[in-house]
Amino acid sequence: MSERLEDIAAAMMSAGKGLLAADESTATIGKRFDTIALTSSETSRRDYREMLFRADEAMKTCISGVILFEETLFQKAADGTPFVDVIRAAGAIPGIKVDAGAKPMPLFPGETVTEGLDGLAGRLKTYYEAGARFAKWRGVIAVSDVLPSFGSVKANAHALARYAALCQQAGIVPIVEPEVLMDGKPGDHSIQRSEDVTEMTLRIVFEELADANVSLEGIILKPSMVIDGKKARKASVAEVAERTVRVLKRTVPSAVPGIAFLSGGQSTEEATAHLSAMKAGYDLPWGMTYSYGRALQTEALNAWGGKPENVAAGQRAFTHRAKMCSLAATGGWKKDLEKAA
Template sequence: MTGERLDDIAGAMMSKGQGLLAADESTATIARRFDTIGLASTETSRRDYREMLFRASDAMKPCISGVILYEETLFQKAEDGTPLVDLIRAASAVPGIKVDLGAKPMAGFPGETLTEGLDGLPDRLARYYEAGARFAKWRGVIAISETLPSPGAVKANAQALARYSALCQAAGLVPIVEPEVLMDGTPGDHSIARSEEVTEATLRIVFEELASQRVALEGMILKPSMVIDGKNARKAKVDEVAERTVGVLKRTVPAAVPGIAFLSGGQSTEEATAHLSTMVSGFTLPWTLTFSYGRALQAEAIAAWKGKQENIAAGQRAFTHRARLCSLAALGGWRRELELAA
């Protein structure tokens, strides 16, 4: 990290060719992932898994500029007593923390949600800063169908994102603003054109609310979903996804924002990587484009590790391979044939 100024922290997180590791899975989410390898989710097994990732120096140092943590992990120590936050710092990455308390059904808006967690947030942010976090993340969930989202739900989520961002900056943390337009809405067969329409409208309102809350754009990072078809719709070609996504960003995101770190949002690992690389290589843009992937960075590592001590090196190799491919995508240099060159 280059300093304690918000724009310095954001700049370090948006270093060229590096991206964010989203290791902020809730206890329930990581339990489902561990189920795929027959591993019980305990405080120890969760620590061991994340320690394996953070000690993969060939992945972390060249490819990862920041790590989003779950609250449990922020305060955990490695098996040898080293705080996990210190492992992240030793890899020259910035530790961060997910601070929202989840998307809950929004009263009066069937099928839509509002993310909670503003109550008591200033006190939590102070505690997280003291523990070493220098950025935070809040996810707003935008349902999509032919009739959703409603303007009221989009505005309420945008207001929450903006208020959270202002509180973060007051506490010395860079806010990651994550308005996710769901790929798997109901019925999930929406077109890429519908995704483009909803994403553009959402981002317009988000930036209106950020302005109203006096959020310094130079000290924040946007984490949007890409413009893609619904889960049950046809798959648009990579070039079309890139063109539509970049078009939306150009029309809605001010140039003062230092970087955009995409979520993978239900895409396959290869799809998320290909889309990012095409955007970076094909367009001249005012912001750094990079990744903020969770499952898309970790799935292969979990499968190789299998929860066994003797497989730590294999898990780290799988993580390193995927991190390097994502890093290449953030430079616009990913190629499909590299997928098999593990």
Template sequence: MTERLEDIAAKMVADGKGILAADESSATIKKRFDTIGLESTADSRRDYREMFFRTEEAMKDYISGVILYDETLRQKAADGTPLVELIAAAGSVPGIKVDAGAKPLAAHPGETITEGLDGLRDRLAEYYKLGARFAKWRAVISISDVLPSWGAVKQNAQALARYAALCQEANIVPIVEPEVLMDGQPATHSIDRCYDVTEWVLKTVFAELYDARVRLEGMVLKPNMVIDGKNARKASQEEVAEKTLRVLKNTVPPAVPGIAFLSGGQSDEEATAHLSILNSTGTHPWKLTYSYGRALQAAALKAWGGKAANLAAGQRAFTHRAKMNALAAAGKWKQELEKAA
């Protein structure tokens, strides 16, 4: 019996859990491995990700889904078990990144368009057979004195909508990720400027989703938080949460079951703190949770260091960060819990 999109989406945003983004491209994970002096090979990438998927407490108690890269979806663990089976056995939903990355947008200097629509229908059918039940597509929006342009916002929103419709046709839940960057160039914009651009982007995205006949009950939104530029940080954590919640209430229909925030350049603890404040502030119609990559992995990567002898240390670091974010998803995180780790 085929699972309903609504049921998969609900599982992805289950209470007290969030999504692990483990979908770094080979180029990105090489940069991460360079920081610990580890060569990036198919085996080292597998060992790294297997460390997370075999962390029993974190995967069963705090992780609702895992976004994978194409290579990882096809890989087997060291003992021959498909990695996707490890994820499913822990009760998490396996997912897949399907976009081909952000490329320069013609006639729009300094802006990008996410590619990957060509052949997507066939790829989604294959990914479904391989066990993926949700997908992710990231659009990137830059802020400056003159950016973003209407053309960039419109075209990226259209691409997100076309991707989402194709996913639902394949009975795969789309994560719709329009990221307004906090760390682009020059990254000196105010939080109010971020609010205005985020509101514009989200309104445009949902208009395109409507036109593409995407069922909102069968999708998950992965937005940025409303935050000032990385090189102009002034806003308090409370202001970030207040403005983020306000923009979501102004743009996101209640039919959307859940919002899984990206960390977007925030520090590990900062991303956790903001999420906790959001969940302890009033009521809202959607689940508010996390879909973090670096903010869940960085401490574990450092503790592991590419050495088998440090596997348990890496898993402890991952469990701690996952637990902190799970508490934040319930609005129950406190700074002193970090020091108790």
């Protein structure tokens, strides 16, 4: 495969395929395992991810890339095959989460800034040598009647731009992820508030990317959809699609090769329906697909339950969900297809 950033980004946006976000930190995957009464260990984490990565039908037909946690990038399957090689054998591209998490931002109550820039250039060199060809950094934007502040959005956008520049210097495609929270505090904001904040955030992010000399042709944008707060009313699928596309068309340059949405607290079916509505209903200047974690994994995790005898059941559940997301990425998902599974 070509090592040009533009070509890697194009491969990540292959038609009908999306990204599997399997980059949960040790603490986060521990919480997921708690839901199935499974102790999180290096072995159990390996077994779970191996179940996903060896689901051949899903991986080969629906997944263009896999975002990994650092542990997983260097981990091997039970038979000794490096996970990077398992992913490549399925025709997908290995990627890596590189940020150190969102930390409280001094003098900005209720807001955070993502850390991890210190030493990142050296880490990216190591990740590239290990096989990673794209990376991910998440900036978190809190929403309320008074938040976010301009200062916090600016700080997170600046960090995203610095990270993106370091990635491109290392030959790695940066996924730029500014997440406007739907489930923050108090979480009852309107969809109009979400739209306004998302538009402001994306404008500032692209200003910072330009100032950092980042090549837009060699990035993937991973935004949240425009959705009302978790405790507010539920907007219709059509309204979410309309507002999200409107914001993206106002703020995202056509030079960007692709948009891969995060699911951001939505249910599995909501995330699928919203993506499909956008693809089916609008003429878009960029590719559009999914970069889902929970929305791709929840059903598989529950079917597997941490038991070796349930690996096949877990893979079937993952394959079904991946196929539904793949249909959504082409605008062809319909609710009755869920019932037919």
